[in-house]
Amino acid sequence: MSATSKKIIFVLSAIALFLLPFLIEDFRVFQVNLVLIYAIAILGLNILTGYGGQISLGHGAFYAVGAYTSAILISQLGMSSYLTIPIAGVVCLVMGVLMGFPALRLAGHYLALATFALAIATPQLLKYKAIEHWTGGVQGIVLEKPTPPFQFVLFGNDLSEDRWLYFVILAISIGLFWMAHNLLNGRVGRAIMAIRDQPTAAAALGVNLTFVKTATFGLSAAYTGIAGALSALAVAYIAPDSFPAFLSISLLVGVVVGGLGSISGAIFGAVFIQFVPNVADEISKSAPWAVYGAMLLALAYAAPNGVMGILKKMTKKGQT
Numbered sequence: 001m002s003a004t005s006k007k008i009i010f011v012l013s014a015i016a017l018f019l020l021p022f023l024i025e026d027f028r029v030f031q032v033n034l035v036l037i038y039a040i041a042i043l044g045l046n047i048l049t050g051y052g053g054q055i056s057l058g059h060g061a062f063y064a065v066g067a068y069t070s071a072i073l074i075s076q077l078g079m080s081s082y083l084t085i086p087i088a089g090v091v092c093l094v095m096g097v098l099m100g101f102p103a104l105r106l107a108g109h110y111l112a113l114a115t116f117a118l119a120i121a122t123p124q125l126l127k128y129k130a131i132e133h134w135t136g137g138v139q140g141i142v143l144e145k146p147t148p149p150f151q152f153v154l155f156g157n158d159l160s161e162d163r164w165l166y167f168v169i170l171a172i173s174i175g176l177f178w179m180a181h182n183l184l185n186g187r188v189g190r191a192i193m194a195i196r197d198q199p200t201a202a203a204a205l206g207v208n209l210t211f212v213k214t215a216t217f218g219l220s221a222a223y224t225g226i227a228g229a230l231s232a233l234a235v236a237y238i239a240p241d242s243f244p245a246f247l248s249i250s251l252l253v254g255v256v257v258g259g260l261g262s263i264s265g266a267i268f269g270a271v272f273i274q275f276v277p278n279v280a281d282e283i284s285k286s287a288p289w290a291v292y293g294a295m296l297l298a299l300a301y302a303a304p305n306g307v308m309g310i311l312k313k314m315t316k317k318g319q320t
Contacts, residue, residue: 017170021163022154029162031274033234036169037227038270040176042254043263044223049252050260051184052216053196055108058099058115060247061122062092062221066228067238068126071141072134081146081233085172088229089222096221100214119248126240140239143232162234169230176223181263183219192216193261224251257299259306268307272299 021029045059069091070084099118106114126135135141148164157163183189191212194202203209232238250273257272258265280291303310 019154021166022157026160026162029160029166030234033162033166033169034231035267035270035274036166036173037230037234038251038254038274039266040173040230041224041227041251042258042269042273043177043180043266044220044227045251046255046258046260046262046266047180047184047192047223048216048220049255050262051189051192051196052213052220054213054217055112055252056115056220057112057245057248057252058118059220059224059251060243060245061115061118062096062224063228063231063247063251064122064126064238064240064243065095066092066225067232067243068135068141068228069225070229070232071143071238074143075141076134082168085226085229085233089226092225092228093218093222095225097214097218099221100217116245116248119245123240123243123245126243136239138240140237140242143236143238145236146233165234169234172226172230176226177263177266180223184263188212253296257296257303257306259308262306262308265306265308 020032024032041059041063044062045056048054048056048059066088069088070081073079073084073087074081099115102114125131127138128135129137145161145165146168147161148159150159152159184192191202191207194205194207195209195212199209235242254266254269254273256269258267258269276295277288277292280295281288284291305312
């Protein structure tokens with residue numbers, strides 16, 4: 001593809017992304033916001049699992065901590081909604097690094113079980129009476145969505161709160177995806193993948209296994225925490241039961257569906273976990289999760305390497 005074609009595609013994509021929220025109703029914009037948020041969380045998990053080879057079933061806990069960090073800072077301290085987003089990322093970064101130390105001694109299914117225990121415990125800890133003043137206990141925390149700083153109307157649709165949040169989330173998503181692309185395609189990414197494939201050889205070549213593994217866990221948690229903070233702003237309500245253990249499993253499903261070790265695959269994985277459960281519910285009201293499982297099995301059979309695996313095969317065929 002020539003440089004001119006790439007520029008044309010880039011310009012058209014930018015125009016489409018700008019016009020999209022004004023071409024659909026508010027509820028659909030809200031769903032698109034959730035897709036972008038899930039894509040950030042899935043990308044964070046993919047950094048750890050797809051690139052780092054460390055299986056985590058506890059990223060729903062980081063998602064919850066990010067959401068609660070943002071909500072508490074807004075509701076209790078009156079902090080700006082936008083300022084809470086990077087703070088949530090830092091809090092989850094520290095939490096991920098601390099979780100990364102046990103991960104040095106655990107691997108495979110043992111690490112998966114340890115992180116799954118974290119996912120199970122977090123919703124219960126958020127209901128603990130000693131911190132109920134901060135977390136709202138079972139009732140949770142009700143927030144107000146950030147209001148647009150100016151008025152704007154296009155195609156008869158005004159710049160509503162959801163549409164404004166769309167642009168905020170889109171900007172953050174682009175920045176995080178760009179950062180992940182540069183990081184994983186550079187020396188750091190090669191070190192992460194070297195530890196995944198041949199840890200002994202990587203250590204012999206001078207790679208600091210302890211630092212890289214803990215840093216990978218921290219970075220992965222930070223991405224997921226930012227996604228959690230954005231979800232608190234988008235939904236405007238959080239409660240412990242909003243973050244069940246199944247959320248962690250869903251994020252891992254998104255990683256596998258999109259494609260392990262694929263940055264752009266996070267978007268396809270996010271679309272799957274956001275819309276497929278609704279489609280399954282429409283197909284069968286009595287057994288929606290049976291339909292969901294069947295669709296997941298069919299996709300795993302048709303695309304064992306995820307959606308990005310199919311796209312890569314199609315691209316190679318087109319070139320030959």
